[in-house]
Amino acid sequence: MREGKREPARWIFSKELRETTVIEENTEGEKMRSMFLTPLGSIGRRILFAGKVTNQREDEKSIRLTVSDPTGAFYLSFFERDFNQNVKRQLEKIELNQTVTVMGRVSHYTGEDGKILFNINPELIYETDAESMNFWNARTAYLCRRRIMRIKEALKKPDISTGVLTASGSTEDEAEGILKSIKAYPNYDYTKFEEVLTSLLFNQQISQNINIAKDGILEFLSSHVDPQGIKYEEIVNELLKKGISQNEVDEALNVLGHEGDVFEVSLKRYRKI
Template sequence: MARTREAARRVFAVEYNSSQHEDRGLEENAPNYVITPLGESVNRMYLIGVLMSKTNNGTDDSPMYRAEIRDPTGTFYLYAGQYQPQALTALAQLEPPALLGVVGKIRTFVRDDGSFYASVKPEVIFPVDIPQRDRWIISTARFTMDRIRALKDAYGMDDPNEKDLVEMGHSGRTAASAVRSIGIYGQVDLEPIKKGIRDALDLVLEGGGESLGELPKMESGPSPKEAEKEKPGAEVKDTVFAIIKATMGNKGALYRDIIEECAKKGIDKIQLEETIQELLDEGLVYEPTIGIIKPV
């Protein structure tokens, strides 16, 4: 049976770089996952940050780029070679500093002394603007705070388990992350990650990000379970994704064309915006320029 493509998770650099564990699949060609300190299971990821540096560690004929992409909490390290042709071409053409979006897969390395390093193999690299960066920060902050809340509730339980955490209002995925974190890391120091969230949200506020709506608060917000219920159904998502691919030109699908075709299927603009946001969250599509949506 064909495997479905892994969703691209949103994780700040401070959480990803603190990871010390990889879950390797036992079956042939099974996906591997970096397990973060908050228990997030990451095979693919979607990040936004500033290209700070790039180095060609290969040759002119066979380039291998190492790049540093900085988000408000830390630095992601990217490695792109011949098997990442779009990312390789993009890095060859870009010069620091440049604000970029990246969809990529995990890459790990363990030194002889046992030190664990997590980096990223980019699949797609594309330019973004400040509003796109701010939306990514807000969304990533919400996901991260959901994991922190679940973990704090789990720390207060005699026997942390998914069932009880779900009954407390956490989504199944977030509950599983909390239990996974405790099983691998024990009790985690949450302060560095919480500081990273504050720094990231401060950056949005400094740029006038209040116009994006109410920013998430560290100790409050709608429960993950409620947010899960509001997600568009799989049928709507499949329909929108098919329309994006069907209306796509060389540069992607025009948003106005997507709206027009979705209206014919009975999908209103609010449903469409929610669905596209979920497709963006899962790393199935990206927005190379405003008004253009393109599948990864």
């Protein structure tokens, strides 16, 4: 790490950090710094992630949050003795089930079973929306896949160097992390991580289609007014023209009914409220 340059925050999923078993100890001046080395080659002390607040605890000495992304959970702690009271004010605004983006420093400790466990000391936390969350998921998945692809290519060439990796498009940080992770995690199963990424992106696409279906249903019901309600079959046929499946229409109707935007007048007949 160059002196005077702040370390970048690594975009990371919970699964990647949770499966990390290697901590590097580096000396900076008179201080010893711990840095995580993940199976996918991320090296650092700071991370950036997004997720939903699934647990929240506060007492006189601390504020603790659990933030879950599509692959698992991050655990955050802020203590009263921490100097950054601006972070405390940010945390006090956060509520259960909100979607948030977090940047923070990673600390670790070893459990009784010898497993390394991680805690995040937040430096920044703010509420985010579904669109931003989807972008974060897609971008982080892309970065993960990019590193996995380059690790697999590197494994085919035992004599590969940092120079070869950077020449093929990797940054210096990526190249360093890839070579270190190959040595540190010789038996890591990248296929399982790829399966998680594929499932995540597939579910995200379904979620996006449901939002499109919701908009399409509301538009159709607005332009086709009938006191007795519009037939379910008519709604399905209209949305099929836009590439939305019947299952996605069903899910969208359930969501719209729950949100109070659509009313089922009688069996299989719907009207916009």
